[in-house]
Amino acid sequence: MDKKAHIKTFGCQMNEHDSFRMMEILRQEGYEFTDHPEEATLILLNTCSVRHNPENKVYSYLGAARTWKRAHPGLIIGVAGCVAQQEGERLLAREKTVDMVFGPDNYFRLPEMLAAVRRGERVCETKWLPRTRRIQNFIPEEWVERGHVEGVKAYVAITKGCNNLCTFCIVPHTRGREVSREPGNILREARSLVEGGAKEIWLLGQNVNSYRAGDGYRFPELLDAVSQIEGLLRIRFTSPHPKDWNNRLSDLMAERRNICKHLHLPFQAGSDRILKLMRRNHTLADYLEKIHYLRRVIPHVEVSTDLIVGFPTESETDFEQTLHALKTVRFSQVFPFKYSPRPGTPAAEMPDDVPREVKEERLARVIALQDRINEESQRALCGSVQEVLIDGAHPRDSALMNGRTDGYRAISVRGGALEVGELVRVRVTGHRGHWLEGTLLPEQAEETACAPQFTPSDAA
Ligand code: SF4
Structure with missing residues (x-):
């Protein structure tokens, strides 16, 4: 039988890294990758439990996998990553279609685990190295x-x-x-x-x-x-x-x-009281001071962040400090999340006392504010020259190639026969949503990279 593996990755870049590594190991075992789970002979879910939502997605994906397994009884299904580490044997007991469950320290043991499954065993490997x-x-x-x-x-x-x-x-x-x-x-x-x-x-x-x-x-x-x-x-x-x-x-x-010249530095909350409850070991002032120094030495640097709304006891005043931080730093990208208690964490012992609708309303306010900041900063970049690493073809327009600026903004570039992997200079000509648009410049073009500025008085 053909050996075809499909890996579905949830969560962060570390999980993506682990999935690439797992695929390399599987290639050595004779597997080729397939984008289509329904034609795979092995499906691995590399899971994330950092928030409630990705964990739910794992269980709904396993629901679909049950149908594929009914159609192809030889299909092997494995669950890896953080949910696997956290749930271990419980997951194996709950999901009868799953053949193996293994934590992040165990993926280099995939060949032995697969051999055990082929012998008819169900495998759970969640030991730490x-x-x-x-x-x-x-x-x-x-x-x-x-x-x-x-x-x-x-x-x-x-x-x-x-x-x-x-x-x-x-x-x-x-x-x-x-x-x-x-x-x-x-x-x-x-x-x-x-x-x-x-x-x-x-x-x-x-x-x-x-x-x-x-x-x-x-x-x-x-x-x-x-x-x-x-x-x-x-x-x-x-x-x-x-x-x-x-x-x-x-x-x-x-x-x-x-x-x-891009720093993704999670600040999580603008209120020092909430930061303390989160045990982040810094204050908002510490954070702003570091960003201020960074912007002093690299005026055009882009800064992005993660934040949580609705952490236990977060008041309107606390939340307004988060909005204040957004206005002060003017991040290039913000990844906001509604707080959800993760079992086993100290915060899960605190009352989850911010009502769901308040969390949703705060999340909407963060998104609306950040959309406005993003629109303004994209507009401010128009006319500047950016260094762009070309990373792929535009999916719909063959005259365009896609890439990323140094500051990690997505951009479509027009002009010239560009190759993936080329580092080129591009004049920003416009923007649409989260994408910039630009035209290729000759190499000697003057550099005018710029990004929205941050001044000490903003941080007051
Ligand atoms: S720094 Fe904090 S948020 Fe980040 S992985 Fe460690 S415990 Fe989690």
């Missing part, structure tokens, strides 16, 4: 130089787990305590990805800038070393934590051309 040392090379040696390049970009996991214990977050429970890979191990992977065609590398970690690999070797040292890899056009990283962000990192971003 021993995390006895702070520095651990959690990618097995034989896989270090076999990372996956998808289009122009590739992911490199530099840390795993998180020690922060934010009260709303399930991640420390599903991904475990934080470990960092050795720099040499990471650099070997990054170099092999660049040799394999990657133009842009994303350094990943649940709290990427708490990376540390021994005396004095921390995230700035690693970022500096990665930025010196020959042929690497762009570096991005996600997600940093505000408490671990410092001016040294801002200076390094300013200094190195290939470190993208």
